[in-house]
Amino acid sequence: MDVLSQTFLYDRILAGVDVHPSQPELIEFERLSKIIDPNSEFSFRGCQPCVNELVRFVFENKNKLDGKAKKASKPEAAE
Numbered sequence: 001m002d003v004l005s006q007t008f009l010y011d012r013i014l015a016g017v018d019v020h021p022s023q024p025e026l027i028e029f030e031r032l033s034k035i036i037d038p039n040s041e042f043s044f045r046g047c048q049p050c051v052n053e054l055v056r057f058v059f060e061n062k063n064k065l066d067g068k069a070k071k072a073s074k075p076e077a078a079e
Contacts, residue, residue: 010059
């Protein structure tokens with residue numbers, strides 16, 4: 001799932017409009033936020049401002065995913 005291709009979500013946030021991604025999309029945004037910053041904590045369940053902040057964080061830091069996402073998604077070689 002390529003949530004970063006859904007730039008309309010970020011456009012809505014910039015316009016001050018709440019976004020409502022699906023549950024699988026939110027889980028993917030959370031996964032990406034952990035790749036960007038392993039110490040990031042976004043409790044998006046039941047918190048609309050938190051959802052908006054999670055989506056904003058991922059889009060504003062997506063340049064940090066270059067290389068990191070590829071490493072994180074690559075399975076480790078079995079020893």
